[in-house]
Amino acid sequence: MINNIKKIIVLFIAVLFIGSSDGYAGEYTSSAHGTQNDTITGVERLTNYTDGHCGHCHEQHSSIDGSEPSPAGGPDNYLLFDTSHSNQTANFCFDCHVDTASQQTGGVLRNYSYTYRAGNYNDSASNDNIKEAFSASSVSSHNLDSIVTFITEKWGYTTDSNPCCGCHNPHAVQGDPAGVSSAKSSSTRGYxxxxxxxxxxxxxxxxWGDASGEKMSDYTNYYQAPYRPGNTTYEPDGSLTTNGSNLTDFVTFCQDCHSSNMVGKPYNLSHTPIDWSTLGVGESGGDKHGKKVATQDGSGSYVNLVEPYSSAWGPSNGLVLACTDCHEAHGAQSLMLIRKEVNGAALSADITSMSTTAWINLCSKCHDISLGSVSRDIHHDNTGAPYPNPKQC
Structure with missing residues (x-):
């Protein structure tokens, strides 16, 4: 009788775990590490396992057939085969996400910049893998140690958490685009x-971004997608969709962290907290690239914009940008994570100094900043203009 009860209890627990794992299994097999529904090769470090197998990242016993696979020295936290995080260029994720000596079968794993994937601008020579984006070869990058500092003791993170997990769930993350080296299309999307x-x-x-309520079109009715080069199709996937219904709500995503004050050490982000949502009149309210409408000049005119923004502009509501319209997420060859291409046109020079005239190469991608334009009048020439002595344009 007792043995039968034990069997029933064991069976009940087994069924409970099997049932609770269905969601995990489905999510993982739909992820880039788990073959993304058999559309790509998932994680594949060892020939002993099929691609997508958990053992490629997690060493259950630190040995296979009596010996530890390369690299030796594990397991680390979470049974990872290497140290989770050491510094800006030594991170577990970089063991595979690098274009030379990758642990992934074949030794090469390319992950292209957002400028390339969404903007279809070929800057792959300068940013075609994750490790490179975070390295000293980038002028600016998200600081991984600062991410650890910020997320520790928040939202269930600890000092052992890998900083990449601040933005990515490794068991759910998808390739975007999935399984191709070209830019995104409407048929190769991932999240x-x-x-x-x-x-x-x-x-x-x-x-985040794969479901209703998580798109830029949900955040605002006044989003306008930027051009891809050629000015006939739009980011992020080369379609004719312009209202952000095909773009992740990156504002809400980024604001999880960047709505906090990060001025001073250890973050040294002077332009925080970022306020994308507060409305206001004149110079009050939030950022004018967010939901706040840009200020009129003395004649009642608004800023001069170039296409496609000039046609989409409404003086009573303005336009709202997504963070990725101007910024890379991992690293960039310009300050402030500024992209190499914005609104279908490449920057003619990287922005490497806050005082350089190269900033005109960014602003002019969306604004008409020629002498005598309304934009210049509002920013520099008009009485009470916020920047009366232009030095950075």
Whole structure:
């Protein structure tokens, strides 16, 4: 009788775990590490396992057939085969996400910049792998140690958490585009990010941007997609969609962290907190690239914009940008993570100094800043203009 009860209890527990794992299994097999529904090769470090197998990242016993596979020295936290995080260029994820000596079968794994993937601008020579984007070869990059500092003791993160997990759920992250080296198209989409503020509920820490309510068109009715080169199709996937219904709500995603004050050490981000949502009149309210409408000049005119923004502009509501319209996420060859291409046109020079005239190469991608333009009048020439002595344009 007792043995039968034990068997029933064991069977009940087994069924309970099997049932609770269905969501995890489906999410993982739909991820880039788990073959993304058999459309790509998932993680594949060892020939002993099929691609996508957990053993490629997690060493259960630190040995296979009696010996530890390369690199030796594991397991680390979470049974990872290498140290989770050491510094800006030594991170577990970089063991595979690098274009030389990658642990991934073949030794090469390319992950292109957002400028290339969404903008279809070929800057792959300068930014075609994740490790490179975070390295000293980038003028600016997200500081991984600062990410660890910020997320520790928030949302279920600890000092052992890998900083990459601040933005990505490794068991859900998808390739975007999936399984191709070309720019995104409407048929090759994936969703790479997960909101850090949702991390505390691990059973529901899914992707962000793949569902209704998580698009830029949900954040605002006044989003206008930027051009791709050629000015006939639009980011992020080369389609004719312009309202952000095909773009992750990156504002809400990024604001999980960047709505905090990060001025001074250890972050040294002088332009924080970023306020993208507060409305206001005149110079009050939030950022004018967010939901606040840009200020009129003395004649009642608004800023001069270039296409496609000039046709989409409404003086009573303005336009709202997504963070990725101007910024890379990992690293860039310009300050402030500024992209190499914005609104279909390449910057003629990298921006490497806050005082350089190269900033005109960014602003002019969306604004008409020629002498005598309304934009110049509002910013520099008009009485009470916020920047009366232009030095950075």
């Amino acid at each position: 790479p990010v997960s909101r850090p503020s949702f991390h505390s509920a691990l059973t529901s820490w899914g992707l």
